[in-house]
Amino acid sequence: MGNTHVPATAKGRATRERILQAAAELLAEKGAAGMSLDDVRARTGASRSQLYHYFDDRDDLVRAVIDVTTDAVLGRQGELLDHLDSWAGIDRWFDFMVQHQIEQQARGGCPIGSLAGQLAENDSAARAAIGAGLDRWEAHLRDGLIRMKTRGKLRSDADPAALATATMASIQGGLLLTQVRRDPHQLRIALNAARNNLRLGAT
Amino acid sequence: MGNTHVPATAKGRATRERILQAAAELLAEKGAAGMSLDDVRARTGASRSQLYHYFDDRDDLVRAVIDVTTDAVLGRQGELLDHLDSWAGIDRWFDFMVQHQIEQQARGGCPIGSLAGQLAENDSAARAAIGAGLDRWEAHLRDGLIRMKTRGKLRSDADPAALATATMASIQGGLLLTQVRRDPHQLRIALNAARNNLRLGAT
C-alpha cells in the first residue's frame, strides 16, 4: 500500500504535498466518487504524469488522502486530545466539536466518517485506512478514561474501551444527523447523551 | 421532484416497480456513485428509454430510490416500531437491529445512513429525502417515548424528542462503526449506551 515513489528531492516532496493537499480538499468537497484526477490537476497545476509519478493510481491516492485527513482531524483537535482524562477536559473536547460544526454551518460532517459510508463497502483497503483513523481517534479517549480509572475517577467495573466506543458512535451519529439536518444542535444532543453515559461510570 | 410519468397501464406500473427495485439493490451494493443506469438496465432487462420514460434523469431515480429504501427499512422493522412505548419493546427493537447486523456479517451499515455520507453534501434534494426518511424513523421512537411519558413511565422533565435524537445518533454511529470494523458488537455497545441514556429518564 502506498508503496509509491517517495520523492528524492525537495521539489518532488513539495509537489507530492501539493497534490495530497488538493486531493484532500476535493475529497471533502465533492466526495470520494466526485473527485477526479483532472480536478486535482486543475487545482495544483500539476500534470498527469506527476500524479502517476507519486501514486500508483487513483485508489492509491485516495488511500493516502485518508491518512492525511486523519492527521488533519487529529491535528485540529490538538492538545484537547491529550486531556481526555478529566470531566472538564472531555467537556472542552465536546464543546470544541459542537463549536466547529456551528462555524462550518453544519456542513461536511466528519471528514473521516463521511468517507466511511462512501468507501467502506467497496474498497477494503480504504476501509482499513478509515478504521485505522478511527482507532487512532478513539485511542485518545480510551487512554484518557484508563488514566481516570487509575486515578479512581472511574468506577473499578467501568470499561474504558466500551465507553470510548460508545462515545465515538455518538460523535459519528451526531455528526451524521448534523450534516443531514444542517443543524449543529443534533451533535449537541448526541454528545449530551454520550456524556450522561460516561458519567454513569463516575465514582 | 419525482414529477415523472406515473404509469397509466398495469404493465407500465410493473416496469416502474422493477426499475425501482433493481436500482435500490444496486444502490445498496455499489453505492450511489457506483450505480450506473446500464447496471439497472442489465438487471431489469429494461431499455434505456424505459428509464427515461419513468424518471426525469439519474438524480430523479436516485431520489425515488431513497424513498423506496426508507419504506423498506421501516417495513423490515415492522411492528417493532409500533411498540417503542415500553422498555421491553425498545430492547426488542435494539436486539433486532444487532441480530440483523450479525446476519449481514456487519456489511452494508444502515441503508439510509450510508447514503447520507454519499449524497448529503452535494445533492440537496437527496439530502431532503434522506432527512425525511430519518425523521419518519425517529418519529416512531419519539412517539413511543411520548406515550411512555403520558403513562408516567418517563419523568415529567424528560425530553422525548431529544432522547429519540440521541438514540438515532447512537444507532447511526454504531452502524457506521460496525460497518467499518466489520464487527456487529460495535452496534451493541452503542445501543447499550443509548439504553443507559434513555433509562436516565425513567421514573
Next chain:
DNA sequence: CCCAATTTGGACTTGACGGTCCAGTTGCGT
C-alpha cells in the same frame, strides 16, 4: 376492432475520466 396514447427497443451523440507513453527539463552528487 380501431385508433390514439402508452410503452418499448436500441442506435447514436457527447463528454468525462482513468491510465499509458514518451520526450523534454530540472536537480544533484561527484
Next chain:
DNA sequence: ACGCAACTGGACCGTCAAGTCCAAATTGGG
C-alpha cells in the same frame, strides 16, 4: 560541469456513462 536519475508536460487511447431521438410495438377504451 557532466551525467544520471528524478521530475515534468501533455498528447493520446480505450472505456464507460448519461442523455437524446425516433421508430416500432403494445395496450386499452370506445
